[in-house]
Amino acid sequence: xxxxxxxxxxxxxxxxxxREIGAQQPPYFRTEMFSSFLLxxxxxxxxxxxxxxxxxxxxxxxxxxxGMEAVVDGLLDQNDRAxxxxxxxxxxxxxxxxxxxxxxxxxxxxSPGERLTEERLNAAPTTGLTALLVNLHExxxxxxxxxxxxxxxxxxHGLLLLxxxxxxxxxxxxx
Numbered sequence: 033x034x035x036x037x038x039x040x041x042x043x044x045x046x047x048x049x050x051r052e053i054g055a056q057q058p059p060y061f062r063t064e065m066f067s068s069f070l071l072x073x074x075x076x077x078x079x080x081x082x083x084x085x086x087x088x089x090x091x092x093x094x095x096x097x098x099g100m101e102a103v104v105d106g107l108l109d110q111n112d113r114a115x116x117x118x119x120x121x122x123x124x125x126x127x128x129x130x131x132x133x134x135x136x137x138x139x140x141x142x143s144p145g146e147r148l149t150e151e152r153l154n155a156a157p158t159t160g161l162t163a164l165l166v167n168l169h170e171x172x173x174x175x176x177x178x179x180x181x182x183x184x185x186x187x188x189h190g191l192l193l194l195x196x197x198x199x200x201x202x203x204x205x206x207x
Contacts, residue, residue, distance in 0.1 A: 120172035
């Protein structure tokens, strides 16, 4: 068999063992086995994040954009006003999704690769804000935002912090 290239994210070589696993029939989701598998995955996932006791995780069978949309549509409504960090194509996707779902936004626009500073963040409008949305690792520009700074900002302003961490998870520390 010829080597296969995986183009999501990539291109990267696919190990033959991974291809073998991918070729197997997935377990049916309404079984005890599948439920046990999912609960084990949730436990391991939360441990990697050092999540507090009683935390839960939701696994989505969608693309990263599907996850972003689930967050916007599932956690915000027309009574919310979100500050969105728009530092590249994925941050901009949050802006578009908020518009699509009628969520009022303030946009903090950054140039490609521009570092988000505490001063710049604190200068953003805060009136009526209820949430901050950010793509933690803006892979379109290679920018990683500082999670502790974003968390402090949200705590000080009583905001819900909504993070797309698809590209940051496992590669960067998330606690």
